[in-house]
Amino acid sequence: MAENILSVVAEEIVGKLISLATEQIGLAWGFKEDLKRLRDSLTTIQAVLADAERRQVREEQVRLWLRRLKDVSYDADDVLDDLAYEILRRKVEIRNQMKRKVCFFFSASNPIAFRFKMANKVKNIHESLRTIIDEANKYEFTRAGPINANLEMIPNRERETDSSLDPSEVVGREHDASEIVKLLLNAVSQQLSVIPIVGMAGLGKTTLAKQVYNNELVQKHFDEKIWVCVSDNFSNKRILSQILESLTHSSCTLENKNAIYESLKEKLQGKRYLLVLDDVWNEDSHEWDTLKESLLGINPNIGNNIIVTTRSDKVAEIMRTLPKHNMKNLLNKECWEIIKNRVSTKERIPLTQELEDIGREIAKRCHGIPLVAKVIGGSMSWKIEESEWLKIQKSMVWNSQDENECILSILKLSFDHLHPPSLKKCFTYCAIFPKDYAMGKEELVQHWMAEGFLQPSQRHFSVEDIGFEYFDILLGNSLFQDIERDKYGDIISCKMHDLVHDLALSISKWETLHVEGILGGDIDMSHIRRLSLIYNGQTTPTISLSNNDMGRLRTIFSIHANLGNNLLVVKCVRGLTLFGRHVDELPKSIGEFRHLRLLCIERTNIKALPNSVTKLYNLQTLIIKYCHLLEELPNDLQNLTNLRHINISHKYIKQLPINIGNLTCLQTLSFFVIGQDEGHRIKEVGCLSQLRGGLCIYNLEHVRDKEEAKTANLMGKTGVHKLGFHWSSEREGNNNDEDVLEGLRPHQHLKSLDIKNFRGEKLPSWILARDNYSDGFLLDHLLEIRFKNCDKCNKIPTLGHLLHLKVLEIEGMDNVTCIGTEFYINYSGERSSNSGGGSCRKVVFPALKTLVLAKLPNLVEWKDVLELTTIETVFPCLEELTIKSCGQLTSAPYHFPTLKELRISGIKSTAFERIISKLSTLASLGISYISELVCLREQLFQNNRSLMSIYIDNCFDLVSISPHEDATSLQSIIIGDVTFPSLETFEVSDCPNLRSFPSLQGAGSRLRSLTISCGDEVLPIGLQSCTSLSKLIIECPNLISIPELRELHSLVDLQIFDCSNLKSIPDLRELHSLTHLCIVGCKKLTSLPDELKCVTGLKSLMIGRFCEELDAFPSLSSIQHLHTSLDRLILVGWEKLNSLPDEIQCFTYLKHLCIGSFDGLEALPEWLCNFSSLQILKLRLCKKLMYLPTSQAMQHLTKLESLLIIKCPKLKERCARGSGAEWSKIAHIQDVRFRD
Secondary structure (H helix, E strand, C coil): CCHHHHHHHHHHHHHHHHHHHHHHHCCCCCCHHHHHHHHHHHHHHHCCHHHHHHHCCCCHHHHHHHHHHHHHHHHHHHHHHHHHHHHHHHHHHHHHHHHHCCCCCCCCCCHHHHHHHHHHHHHHHHHHHHHHHHHHHHHCCCCCCCCCCCHHHCCCCCCCCCCCCCHHHCCCCHHHHHHHHHHHHHCCCCCEEEEEEECCCCCCHHHHHHHHHCCHHHHHHCCEEEEEEEECCCCHHHHHHHHHHHHHCCCCCCCCHHHHHHHHHHHHCCCCEEEEEEEECCCCHHHHHHHHHHHHHHCCCCCEEEEEEECCHHHHHHHCCCCCEECCCCCHHHHHHHHHHHHCCCCCCCCCHHHHHHHHHHHHCCCCCHHHHHHHHHHHCCCCCHHHHHHHHCCHHHHCCCHHHHHHHHHHHHHHCCCCHHHHHHHHHHHHCCCCCCEEHHHHHHHHHHCCCCCCCCCCCCHHHHHHHHHHHHHHCCCCEEEEECCCCCEEEEECCHHHHHHHHHHCCCCEEEECCEECCCCCCCCCCEEEEECCCCCCCEECCCHHHHHCCCEEEEECCECHHHHHHCCCCCEEEEECCCCCCCCHHHHHCCCCCEEEEECCCCCCCCHHHHHCCCCCEEEEECCCCCCCCCHHHHHCCCCCEEECCCCCCCCCCCCHHHCCCCCEECEEECCCCCCCCCHHHHCCCCCCEEEEEECHHHCCCHHHHHCCCHHHCCCEEEEEEECCCCCCCCCCHHHHHHHCCCCCCCCEEEEECCCCCCCCHHHCCECCCCCCECCCCCCEEEEECCCCCCCCCCCCCCCCCCEEEEECCCCCCEECHHHCCCCCCCCCCCCCCCCCCCEECCCCCEEEEECCCCCCEECCHHHHCCCCEECCCCCEEEEECCCCCCECCCCCCCCCEEEEECCEHHHHHHHHCCCCCCCEEEEECCECCCEECHHHHHHCCCCCEEEEECCCCCCEECCCCCCCCCCEECCCCCCCCCCCEEECECECCCCECCCCCCCCCCCCEEEECECCCCCCCCHHHCCCCCEEEECCCCCCCCCCCCCCCCCCEEEEECCCCCCCCCCCCCCCCCCEEEEECCCCCCCCCHHHHHCCCCCEEEEECCCCCCCCCCCCHHHHHHCCCCCEEEEECCCCCCCCCHHHHHCCCCCEEEEECCCCCCECCHHHHHCCCCCEEEEECCCCCCECCCHHHHHCCCCCCEEEEECCHHHHHHCCCCCCCCHHHHCCCCEEEEEC
């Protein structure tokens, strides 16, 4: 299959070379005739390519001829690119010399020598091409006109299609999904149930898993749902890290496996979860046992479930605890339904009976594989004529015998129908990425651009637009899937199905090489142009290649790989991606990579870019992500006049180099920091007329006035859809903020506006300005607005008229005392109805979904516009309302007809009770710090039957809660009436005056997590009946006793905090599932309970802060039997203690040790060196601690990866990096951190 790409490469690059050669002929190089001959030879070759493409499939000699042509074409591309680079270099040097007002002698290099060298290269390439032409004559190719590779051949699309999981596209799997859901809901007797979904590639295993994952019953049944795509890298640490990322919705920065493990324990404690492990290939039972052991250690509750999708029966047998679900092929009619769904998205294709008959025949040949049907359907959707459908039906690829090859051959039909050739190149290029890789849309286009696949067209404003159109075509042909969208609905990333990735790799295997491990020198690299080095979780990829092999590479994509000195010789590389902390510098010779168009460094330890980077005159894209040590860019970045995209973060890089305005091709620049010196003024932004996307401008206090602000020309930057205006929060003196902001008027298509630290009294007039080109307002297209720390403003501007506004956040407006009717609408003559006419606007904030009011300390009144005006509807779409730190607010509106989530903190009870008085659609309620709130009334629960979660915290005046008995939808309740049959989690936090705590009688069948933190002297009735309870937290300062817990056989986690009147701990002997125990702050306790001798399963123990009259820590004799099984020990001391209990010396198998609040402790004992399994050591609040064990002792802790020192001032000083007296003892530890 790889031979197909040869003609594609040759056709695409020959056409490009003819254009480049023509351009160079017009320049005074001194070898015009050689360039003309080169162009003529290329034109001759181009004329026979169509026939060569047809014949190469069956004629080996023609295929070899095309391969030689491809290699010579690449060499020619390099030479012509050298010439283009020299032009750019001279332009930059001329400009710089003129600025310095000195004479210019072209360059330090000898221009005559350069011309001579390049003339020889052109002649050599021409001779090679003549040889290829002579060979072509032997094959007697049929000549044709030049192949039209113009983008105008791309069919226009009337509707955009996408391949995201849409229930309407899921066909024939309803019964499968129902069966698996039934298994999940009934699997309540095992700690960890595993259901494998097994089937060949393309049968829809992942789609079925998604159906189950998003099933409504499943969502209600599990507290947490986690999705991890495993693929062939079955790494325990990686999977745990991805589970943590799924739970926290943020990238995992923890590199220590135990730290990940502990974080997961905290996140999943007491919860029932569903984990999907998608695309598992691992057939090593030991690897699975290791992961299973970790998962059971993190959460041993019964009822946790795993769904595994795999192609391998062996994998299923290793992992399953329940019967595996074997995927079956779809029926022919179901394949036709998929094809018809894809075709029907194109309204321009009338589905005649003739077309349907052909379509049904094609469906029969899909072998019941939904992916094949989907892809073929996507390809057919571009075909209008019956003859085109017949051509697909009668294609020879349907007759392939090998099943996998058959599928790839069928999928290749979509590839064959891609046009122009450069689009095929863009598709096969995607093989460079690992499977399951999320390809960012913009970055993918930038990669294509770096390789030269995107050539300018009269139909498009930029090559990026061509790339985005290519992306949409590949997506429309179902060659891309799993799209992710941003908050504006725009596609930002996608993936390729494994089969489609296999297709891309099989087609491009003569050009693309994937390495996961060690690459020796026995591989033929002579034709490889793209190298992908991917860490597989076990072996760091390394390569041993000749300079010639490396020198031919055009793209290097490296993830956690060791390139060594090979990076020094990749002089022809166009795209270079380096990922991983082992990368700590770029070679100084990178300035010699004159062909480089894209440089991406991500999560590296690079501290500075070499100055030679500013010699990369062809560079188009510079991407720097999560390189926390890299804080500045080279000063002469202005030399890189071809730069189009700078993707960096203000979090790490605080200032841009001088004269950034010289980069007039720049489209991507996420921020600009204004300085007081020339070259850093705001007018630099004005020069960047091509900017797109988002732009945040910092340090606006350095702008002199409105006129200087206008030099940014934001009205002309129609491609910028998101703007941020930030002043420094630390500035002093007078300000001209109002004048400056007035001059920063944006264009009318802006989608997002963020204003921060503005100190004017009123916001700019353009917020209410009319659009000169329509009947609407300038900002009518805004989707989100954020005002933060505009502390001098005394009014919130009128915003209710904005038709598309979805998100509004107002924070830190200290001077606002009232939100009146002008917030909703202004009666000074602007448009007054939805359509622009009429005498009174009937609906305000028509699209708003999220409203946040925070830190408005003087806000007293929020008026109800429906009571004061003729407006009929307000907030018709509002779903989320958050009010925080508005301590003076006493009145508020109550018309929120669609509100689902309400979060209120720090307001008075009168405002809170008014807000909730008419709510009827709430699903989630969170309240805290509401003063004078005595009772939650029955009406709230009666009116909101869909309420699923309640969180109440720090409501110190709260005395009682009276939920309605019919509120049966509650799933996750943190405080409320436990007679609800679905109640699973019940928590009370920091409500010390709460006395009418509901009974727990009858809650035992479902209740799994219970937290009580209130002023009760006794625990609620019925605790003993909660036999499903797995987590119990008690924090009650007045509590005198705890009832017997011996019936709680499912209890895994018991925590007793700050029960200062508690005199004894109940009998724990029958708690055989108990693995986590915490007893801290019970100041009347003088010893640990003897019954702990019978608790054998403990893995984690936290004890301390007992009776402060004790001079020594209580005896640990009752836990000595745990010396080999205990993983985690936290000791909490008190003021009198000056030494650790000697009895902990036997716990040498500990992995995590935390020592805290031993106020008199000055030195850690030498015997700590015996803790050979210790991975994490935390020292906290030990005020006098100065000395660690000796260096020799610390060196014995060979597994110690992390040392955390928190609020130990003397030890922190002595452990100062490089200079402290104790530093040499800990310098070898990988992760040393201090916190105050």
